[in-house]
Amino acid sequence: MNLVATSVTKTALTEVLESQLGDPKNPRNPLSFAYSQKIDETEQFPEEAIRWLYDRQLARHYVPEELGGSFRSFAELGEVIRVLSRRDVSSAVAFSTLFWSFLAWVGGTDEQKRWLAKYILERQGTMCLAYSERQHGADLAASDTVARRTANGFEITGEKWPINRATVGGLCFVLATTDRTAGPRGLSLFMLDKGDLDPKFYSNFPKILTHGLRGSDISGIKFEHCPVSAQSLLGGEGEGLQLALRGFQITRALCAAISLGAGDTALRTTLSFALNRKLYDQLVIDLPHAAAVLSDAFLDLLICDCVTNAGLRSFHVVPEQSSLWASIVKYFVPTTIETMIQNLSVVLGARYYMREEHEFGTFQRVLRDAAVVSLFDGSTVVNLHALMLQFRHLARRGVRGDQGPRLGQIFDMNTAVPAWNGQRLSLVSTQANDALEGIEYSLEHLKSERAENTANPVEIDRILAFGKKLMHEIRAHNDNFAESEFEHGHLQSAAMFRAAQRYCALHAAASCLHSWIWNRTNSSAFFASGAWLVPALARIFDKHLDIHHDDVIDASRPELLQELRNVYRDNRMFSVSAAVLGSN
Amino acid sequence: MSKAKDLNEMQEWLIKRISTSLRVKNGMDPDAPFSKYGLQSIDAVILAMEIEEEVGVELPPTLLWEYNTVNECASYLVKIGSDIAA
Numbered sequence: 001m002n003l004v005a006t007s008v009t010k011t012a013l014t015e016v017l018e019s020q021l022g023d024p025k026n027p028r029n030p031l032s033f034a035y036s037q038k039i040d041e042t043e044q045f046p047e048e049a050i051r052w053l054y055d056r057q058l059a060r061h062y063v064p065e066e067l068g069g070s071f072r073s074f075a076e077l078g079e080v081i082r083v084l085s086r087r088d089v090s091s092a093v094a095f096s097t098l099f100w101s102f103l104a105w106v107g108g109t110d111e112q113k114r115w116l117a118k119y120i121l122e123r124q125g126t127m128c129l130a131y132s133e134r135q136h137g138a139d140l141a142a143s144d145t146v147a148r149r150t151a152n153g154f155e156i157t158g159e160k161w162p163i164n165r166a167t168v169g170g171l172c173f174v175l176a177t178t179d180r181t182a183g184p185r186g187l188s189l190f191m192l193d194k195g196d197l198d199p200k201f202y203s204n205f206p207k208i209l210t211h212g213l214r215g216s217d218i219s220g221i222k223f224e225h226c227p228v229s230a231q232s233l234l235g236g237e238g239e240g241l242q243l244a245l246r247g248f249q250i251t252r253a254l255c256a257a258i259s260l261g262a263g264d265t266a267l268r269t270t271l272s273f274a275l276n277r278k279l280y281d282q283l284v285i286d287l288p289h290a291a292a293v294l295s296d297a298f299l300d301l302l303i304c305d306c307v308t309n310a311g312l313r314s315f316h317v318v319p320e321q322s323s324l325w326a327s328i329v330k331y332f333v334p335t336t337i338e339t340m341i342q343n344l345s346v347v348l349g350a351r352y353y354m355r356e357e358h359e360f361g362t363f364q365r366v367l368r369d370a371a372v373v374s375l376f377d378g379s380t381v382v383n384l385h386a387l388m389l390q391f392r393h394l395a396r397r398g399v400r401g402d403q404g405p406r407l408g409q410i411f412d413m414n415t416a417v418p419a420w421n422g423q424r425l426s427l428v429s430t431q432a433n434d435a436l437e438g439i440e441y442s443l444e445h446l447k448s449e450r451a452e453n454t455a456n457p458v459e460i461d462r463i464l465a466f467g468k469k470l471m472h473e474i475r476a477h478n479d480n481f482a483e484s485e486f487e488h489g490h491l492q493s494a495a496m497f498r499a500a501q502r503y504c505a506l507h508a509a510a511s512c513l514h515s516w517i518w519n520r521t522n523s524s525a526f527f528a529s530g531a532w533l534v535p536a537l538a539r540i541f542d543k544h545l546d547i548h549h550d551d552v553i554d555a556s557r558p559e560l561l562q563e564l565r566n567v568y569r570d571n572r573m574f575s576v577s578a579a580v581l582g583s584n
Numbered sequence: 585m586s587k588a589k590d591l592n593e594m595q596e597w598l599i600k601r602i603s604t605s606l607r608v609k610n611g612m613d614p615d616a617p618f619s620k621y622g623l624q625s626i627d628a629v630i631l632a633m634e635i636e637e638e639v640g641v642e643l644p645p646t647l648l649w650e651y652n653t654v655n656e657c658a659s660y661l662v663k664i665g666s667d668i669a670a
Contacts, residue, residue: 488627
């Protein structure tokens with residue numbers, strides 16, 4: 001049986017995958033917590049899990065439909081990754097190196113695309129991204145790996161490290177310098193099938209021992225005058241950096257799905273303890289501090305779900321803005337969820353520290369495994385930097401007021417997205433940020449359609465008031481940067497990083513607001529009621545904007561906790577869609 | 585609209601414009617790559633977009649990647665007839 005869902009909604013896809021994979025607490029199921037514990041403890045690559053996933057045709061979700069795969073939308077692909085990640089982050093990360101195939105879907109020739117599709121679908125092809133170098137980290141332009149033109153193609157010399165799946169993988173996307181004098185045009189990208197290379201000319205560095213993802217193959221690769229064919233060049237010579245940066249936009253947003261899956265499991269395993277453990281004659285969940293931590297975690301997951309879902313849908317609707325949305329998602333979601341998991345550890349007490357016992361020691365493993373997400377594929381600093389460079393230019397572009405029709409497409413989960421066109425990805429945003437500039441439109445939409453509102457009038461007035469505050473903060477941000485003394489380069493001040501963090505928080509709040517407004521008639525009763533939205537906005541304002549509404553959050557806790565219990569009892573995902581999870 | 589610049593004027597304008605952006609203190613070598621003055625990949629794209637707003641014609645976002653020195657860039661801008669306000 002294969003696991004390619006035929007349904008058109010991402011919730012249905014989630015539920016099909018979940019039902020096939022079953023309950024991860026059952027050691028007999030694939031990618032179970034017991035399996036995750038085993039590969040972590042033995043530091044063995046999750047070979048069986050990956051084979052199982054390929055055998056069930058899961059790799060099809062990474063290959064576009066026109067090339068024989070099942071990829072239709074990034075929101076769907078994000079669900080596949082989240083479902084895997086909530087079971088075992090190591091397996092999800094090892095399997096999802098498949099998302100580097102998007103480099104070829106964006107920059108490859110038709111022949112290269114067809115070859116790669118067959119390689120994945122028929123030969124269970126796997127891949128790694130070989131950009132980083134020991135001496136240069138995120139500074140891709142400083143690459144010491146050189147590709148020299150020869151009569152038959154190129155000859156590559158250099159070392160790439162640390163690289164996920166550099167050893168246990170067949171294909172290697174290698175960034176190398178083809179012209180030292182050409183600046184950003186001096187880099188080229190190669191798609192190398194290791195099976196075609198003479199082993200005399202390349203070797204692997206040993207697996208690196210890591211804090212989390214201990215089963216992963218995080219190693220490296222060294223090329224020594226390695227001959228490669230001219231056909232392995234992806235995009236034109238000198239187009240490597242441009243292609244690499246566009247590819248990162250896609251994978252950065254998808255990384256958030258890894259965090260969402262890990263966050264779901266961290267909250268679920270903590271809840272299973274808090275709902276059963278008695279302290280001082282009370283269940284842990286009824287203790288005020290634990291209740292606050294648990295309900296905050298629930299809010300964090302809903303907020304991050306709104307941010308991720310809209311970010312993934314935005315690739316189809318406004319790819320011109322992807323450099324913004326992807327960096328925001330990649331900064332905000334992993335850092336929020338990593339902090340959330342850390343906060344939850346207090347509720348679990350001693351069990352948080354155990355590599356066994358409560359549900360196979362899952363919590364501490366998720367804590368360690370998920371901590372890498374904010375680091376890889378562009379760290380927090382890299383993403384904030386990519387955003388701050390654009391602030392003045394964005395502030396000057398100002399509001400064009402044409403976002404309205406696009407907002408429903410971006411945020412309404414039940415609206416089909418347009419087919420993805422990778423050629424529209426832009427290195428920097430050529431448009432203002434629709435989520436921020438479109439708030440007024442969405443609020444007007446809400447006001448004009450009160451008749452179909454699902455929330456009570458008091459709630460709606462509170463939502464409108466938060467919306468106005470948000471617009472005020474966005475205006476202040478733009479005013480601050482429109483005439484700013486802007487400095488290019490990497491030596492940005494700490495204040496600029498704080499401004500970029502605030503910008504991401506504004507985007508997150510806007511994503512929650514739009515998500516509710518555009519989904520309130522087609523979602524669960526809890527989501528539709530808006531009971532989560534005001535505390536979610538208050539939480540973002542409180543944590544990131546230094547605007548405090550403790551009373552709002554405290555007043556909402558009983559309702560949030562009740563819903564949290566309901567979702568847990570009904571075995572549903574802690575997400576906007578509340579998809580049914582695998583059982584037995 | 586001001587009259588289109590000749591090559592010398594364009595070189596001067598670009599040196600002044602880019603020096604200000606990159607806070608170059610001791611003058612720019614018109615034949616040195618921009619990376620020498622700290623201009624990296626993405627910020628070069630941003631700067632190109634800002635220059636686009638200041639000239640009368642649409643420019644490729646990777647303008648400063650393709651034309652990697654003041655002289656190369658000035659020649660290109662003159663060739664396409666950019667109309668930079670004085």
